[in-house]
């Protein structure tokens with residue numbers, strides 16, 4: 001389950017690109033006459049492992065993580081560790097709160113500006129720090145996760161694929177079943193909710209426009225630019241504030257080709273988040289490929305504690321330098337697509 005279904009960011013999606021449905025564009029919400037039932041429990045949207053091999057991998061992984069997660073973690077004095085998940089369904093609110101309680105017992109949460117300040121070496125990492133983000137722009141983050149985050153004063157950022165924000169049921173169905181491999185249709189966050197959300201610790205960043213695979217964009221610079229800069233432009237227009245951060249879909253290291261980094265840099269993003277496990281090393285980790293530890297609320301607490309304690313980071317320290325010409329800071333260009 002973990003590898004095949006919960007780590008969908010690192011799977012290879014179908015390479016096809018289809019324009020989003022008209023009704024899913026900004027400001028047009030739930031107007032489709034054909035509407036089914038949204039998944040409100042995690043088992044309705046996260047498929048179980050299929051086939052013997054997947055089930056075996058799931059059992060092996062679960063067993064080994066349960067054993068390792070029970071071991072006493074090595075105490076670290078100072079660290080900055082990034083965590084991300086995708087959803088908090090109605091039946092996961094309590095589990096999500098427990099996760100936050102455990103993490104708060106280990107360290108403090110910082111917002112994205114502070115996180116990147118630390119990464120750049122402009123602010124010392126003196127203590128144990130976590131940064132939290134959510135990918136894919138589901139509405140259950142707004143309705144279920146945000147109230148808990150506010151209760152504990154924890155800042156977080158939602159990375160939203162802009163073409164799917166405010167999607168109607170048909171649009172959400174396409175995003176969930178065709179683009180990302182969920183087994184149920186999860187309601188997408190609405191623009192007015194995202195606008196209300198920003199500020200007081202909550203931020204909204206770009207998850208590109210259409211949640212495409214970068215490898216499939218490498219031969220099409222115009223489409224890549226539209227995904228990177230166009231999503232930034234739309235978020236800024238809709239939310240009325242600067243969009244400084246992007247998390248790229250299916251963010252494995254192989255996806256970070258120079259063309260992509262160049263587009264992110266030119267579009268004016270301050271930093272970009274990946275989806276590979278790894279630790280943040282100040283002034284070393286590439287700010288356009290920031291590693292994050294994946295988890296989901298249905299995971300056993302011991303497994304989440306295992307990753308939050310810095311395990312599974314060996315050999316994946318994030319990229320140690322910016323690629324080529326991007327080493328030199330330049331003034332960001334306007335975020336509008338050419």
Ligand SMILES: [Zn+2]
Pocket residue numbers: 009135136207211249250
């Ligand atoms: Zn995603």
